Amino acid sequence: MNTRAFTLALVIAIFAMFMVHTYVEDQKTELVKRYGSMTSVIVAKKDIGEFELIDDSKVTIISVPQRFVSPGSFKTMKEVENTIATVPILKDEQITKPRITYPGESTGLSREVSVNKRAVSITVSDQTSVSKLIKPGDRVDVLAAIDYSGRRDRQKIMTILQDVRVLSTGRNISNNLPVIGVQTPKVIKQMKLNTYSNYNSVTLELDPFEVQKLIWLYQYGESTPYLILRNINDKEKVRIEGTRLYDILGEKDQVEAKKFFQDKYEKR
Incomplete structure (x- = not known):
């Protein structure tokens, strides 16, 4: 074996490795200079809906250059524990302070009430609230x-x-938003949002005049109002005439009923 040739090849190889290393370091230095050093941020692993509780199944930690870190971003999982998304967050978006909040007064029912609307609760039963x-x-x-x-x-x-929009059933608020005074667990688990719960009251969102109508019915009405469920996408309001006894009876029975009530009330 030619020792001289081997030594020369080894020197050339080492020199080449040194040059490659130097080039890579120069490029890394240039990238750090341009974009900043790598840092950890919390991002969404999947789409997170408005008012959803945030747990470790929905977020993860990745490293990004400092220049690409959004203002108000978080670096550790502990910082986002027990928080709630205040706006929809898309997959791979960074979790930032303006997009989350902690359970409390700001996440109570009042946040759900639209501007110029009011929340009013009524007592219901199986019969008056679609079971x-x-x-x-x-x-x-x-x-x-x-x-x-x-x-x-x-x-x-x-x-x-x-x-009419239903804000809550009992203490179950829209989107399962935590209510004031409810203590959230230290480690939030996934919640089943599409389950039915038992309740004796329903809270509706109405304008002030509609609130007066509803309270009048409960205060002075002869019977308890009924809540009739409609399709969530059906927003059309139509004029509906009231239903009387004569609307239910057939023609023959209508004649007999009219004669009966005339004799009873008008011929005294």
């Missing part, structure tokens, strides 16, 4: 029996309100 299958976020109509004369033939069932 209590109504959930937060659903849309309902409100029907009630109206009796302003004491005469059976003039009593009506009327649609009082249409396309």
Whole structure:
């Protein structure tokens, strides 16, 4: 074996490695100078909906150049424990301070109430709330029996309100938002949001005048109003005439009923 040739080849190889290493380090230095050093940030592993609780199944840690770190970003998982997304966060987006909050007054029911609207709760039963299958976020109509004369033939069932948003059922708020005073666990587990819960009251979102209508029905009405569930995408409000006894009876029975009530009330 030619020792001289081997030594020369080894020197050339070492020199080449040195040059490659020098080039790589120069490039790394240039990249660090241009974009900053690598740092850890928390990003979404999948799409996170508004008001969703954040747990380790939804976020992860990655390294990015300092220049690409968003203002208000987080570096450790502990910083985002027990937090709630205040806006939708897309997969791979960085979790930042303006996008999350902690359970408390700002995440209570008042945050759910639209501007110029009011939240009002009513007592319900299985019969008056579709077997209590109504959930937060659903849309309902409100029907009630109206009796302003004491005469059976003039009593009506009327649609009082249409396309009303349900804010909560019992203490279950829209999007399962934690309510004031509820302590969240140290480690948040995944929650099943699409389950039904037992409740005795429903909170509706109405404008101030509609609130007065509803309270009048409960204060002075003859019977408890009914909540009628409608399709979540059906926003159309239509004019609906009230239903009287004559609307239910056939033609022959209508004639007999009218004669009966005339004899009873008008020929005294």
